[in-house]
Amino acid sequence: MIKFICAVLILSISVASAKEVALTIDDAPLSGGLIYSGPKRTSRFIDVLKKEKIQAAFFCNPSRLNQDDGAARLTRYANAGHIIANHTFSHPSLNQVTASEYAKEIERAESILSSYSTFKKWFRFPFLHEGRTIEKRDAIRKHLDDSGYINGYVTTDNYDYVINDFVQKAMKKKLKVDLDRACDMLSDLNLFGLEEQERLAKKHLGTSVTQVLLMHENDIEAFCLDKSIAKLRSNGWKIVSPERAYSDPTLKAAPNTLWLDQGRLAAIIAATDGTMYKSKWENINELQRELIKRKIAPTDATP
Numbered sequence: 001m002i003k004f005i006c007a008v009l010i011l012s013i014s015v016a017s018a019k020e021v022a023l024t025i026d027d028a029p030l031s032g033g034l035i036y037s038g039p040k041r042t043s044r045f046i047d048v049l050k051k052e053k054i055q056a057a058f059f060c061n062p063s064r065l066n067q068d069d070g071a072a073r074l075t076r077y078a079n080a081g082h083i084i085a086n087h088t089f090s091h092p093s094l095n096q097v098t099a100s101e102y103a104k105e106i107e108r109a110e111s112i113l114s115s116y117s118t119f120k121k122w123f124r125f126p127f128l129h130e131g132r133t134i135e136k137r138d139a140i141r142k143h144l145d146d147s148g149y150i151n152g153y154v155t156t157d158n159y160d161y162v163i164n165d166f167v168q169k170a171m172k173k174k175l176k177v178d179l180d181r182a183c184d185m186l187s188d189l190n191l192f193g194l195e196e197q198e199r200l201a202k203k204h205l206g207t208s209v210t211q212v213l214l215m216h217e218n219d220i221e222a223f224c225l226d227k228s229i230a231k232l233r234s235n236g237w238k239i240v241s242p243e244r245a246y247s248d249p250t251l252k253a254a255p256n257t258l259w260l261d262q263g264r265l266a267a268i269i270a271a272t273d274g275t276m277y278k279s280k281w282e283n284i285n286e287l288q289r290e291l292i293k294r295k296i297a298p299t300d301a302t303p
Contacts, residue, residue, distance in 0.1 A: 019238065020244070029217065038067075055081055055082060058077050124152035154263045159189055255267040
């Protein structure tokens, strides 16, 4: 009996302290870069995710389907078992258009994406902008509810687009780029963000949550994907399916706040106790200084 009780306690502790994260990838299908063409980048994502036995969710903009074999690439993601989800037709910010215009963007995207075999009614706000006013926020929330969507929220942003832009501009200038160091920075930002969100969840909500990592379908993310996964796993993070992440009961309810650009967990904390968390890396100047500090490329690669 004592052994049984101890086993149950150990199991309970391990479940409570589990660090889980799902991988979600925005803006597919992006056009080719200077490391990969669009089709080769898709092959890279599919090959690494298959090898690592990971299902990802791709939040897609159908306005890009006519470039760089975009439509075929989404078919390949779907055929590989990855989820296809809605990220609006052309990636507008809700802060820059009316609620009515935005709703039409969602509908237009669905009319195209729903033909893919793994399409799910998950919606992610471009730029994570959910509206600067309660009226606009609630209008789109109602539209999503009425249309049968769930919010494809994130908890952690890794700012890969800043690293990717830096690398692409350096390569365009024919400067020497250390891609391994770029991967180290990306992996470190992943880990920092997830560990910080885990700490915030335990401090403010008293529990761990299943994290959702925001990534983009760009060159640097594809190039570094296997290294990023290895870094997470070596630091105790279990990579789970997006379905599992979006079933986390702690994060399901839409928070009553306008502090929404930092992700779902930060929004819930703001609505719960007024703490408005912002990552130290939510600062382009800080990120650019870090890029130079790590000697990823010469200083004249800085935008």
